[in-house]
Amino acid sequence: MAARIDYYFVPISPWAYLGAPRFNAMVEKYGVDVQVMPVDFGRIFSVSGGLPLAKRPPQRQAYRLMELKRWREHLDMPLVLQPKGFPMDSGLASRLIIAARMVSQKDALDLAYALGRAVWAEERNIADAEILEEIVTECGQDPAKLFAAADSATTQAAFEADTEKAIAAQVFGAPTYVLDGELFWGQDRLDFLERALQRRA
Numbered sequence: 001m002a003a004r005i006d007y008y009f010v011p012i013s014p015w016a017y018l019g020a021p022r023f024n025a026m027v028e029k030y031g032v033d034v035q036v037m038p039v040d041f042g043r044i045f046s047v048s049g050g051l052p053l054a055k056r057p058p059q060r061q062a063y064r065l066m067e068l069k070r071w072r073e074h075l076d077m078p079l080v081l082q083p084k085g086f087p088m089d090s091g092l093a094s095r096l097i098i099a100a101r102m103v104s105q106k107d108a109l110d111l112a113y114a115l116g117r118a119v120w121a122e123e124r125n126i127a128d129a130e131i132l133e134e135i136v137t138e139c140g141q142d143p144a145k146l147f148a149a150a151d152s153a154t155t156q157a158a159f160e161a162d163t164e165k166a167i168a169a170q171v172f173g174a175p176t177y178v179l180d181g182e183l184f185w186g187q188d189r190l191d192f193l194e195r196a197l198q199r200r201a
Contacts, residue, residue, distance in 0.1 A: 003200050004033040005193075008166045009112070009175040010041050011093040011126060012086065014079065016175040017116030018071050019187025023177070024109050026190070030197045036101050036108035037162040038094035041174055044163065048172035053087060071188075078121035086119065088127040092150060096132060098158050099149035100141060107141055114139050 007023070009016040027034050045051060053061065065081055072079040093115050101108035114135050118124040124131050129147075136143040149155055169178055177184045177193050180200075184193045 002031050002033045003179060003197055004035070006035045006037060006165070006169070006178040007175065008037050008039050008162075008169075008171045008178070011038055011090045011097065011112060011115040012088065012119055013116070013174040014068055014120050015187045017113070017120045018075060018077060018079070019175055019190055020109070020113040020116060021077075022187070022190050023175075023193075024113065026194055026197065027109065030201065032197070034105050034109070036097060036105055036112060037166070038090075038097045038112070038159070039163040039166045039171075040094075040159070044166055044171060047167055048170075050172055078117075080120060080123055083119055083123045085123070085125045085127075088119075088125055090115075090126060092129065093126045093132060095150035095155045095159055096136065096146050098155050098162075099146045102149060103141070107139070111136065111139050111141065 005027070026032065041050070042052070053064075056064075068079060068081055071077075072081075097108050097112050097115070100111045115126050115132075118126055118131070118135055124135070126132060126135070133143045133147070136146055166176075169176075169181075170183065171178070171185075173185050175185075175187060177189075179193060179196055182196065184190070184196075
């Protein structure tokens with residue numbers, strides 16, 4: 001039986017972007033049944049003690065930038081430390097990812113990574129519907145179909161239900177990967193997640 005991972009994140013997370021290539025490769029390598037779930041971290045922070053970036057103490061904000069620089073160099077990935085327009089509303093982007101997963105989880109993973117790259121490597125505003133349409137098209141997906149699905153009550157309900165699942169699973173930060181009820185928080189825990197998958201194989 002294939003391993004199942006619930007993948008909780010937000011499209012504008014730099015850590016989700018940095019982890020995406022390794023996580024996506026892991027999903028393919030181990031034949032993981034992944035559930036791609038962008039969620040509302042505003043609600044999650046309200047019950048877990050987390051703070052949005054702008055409300056964190058200055059020393060935490062400074063250290064975050066230092067860590068982003070370290071990981072950018074370690075992974076040799078393009079990343080602008082303070083991209084234009086960040087943070088931006090990622091609600092529509094999240095619903096587009098949910099719409100994509102209705103086609104396939106691979107489509108959802110591909111779109112999620114493309115959206116992260118758009119923010120952190122290309123400084124594109126993923127709150128802008130026209131830019132989102134460009135990104136969906138660049139992924140080889142159907143923008144008319146995805147936008148229609150993203151605007152549906154079904155997709156909004158799925159977004160809210162996934163956020164409730166995250167809260168119930170005790171998720172508190174992005175990205176979080178949940179395997180067999182065990183949480184792996186952060187792209188810097190992907191090595192531990194892979195070891196768990198190897199033990200399961």
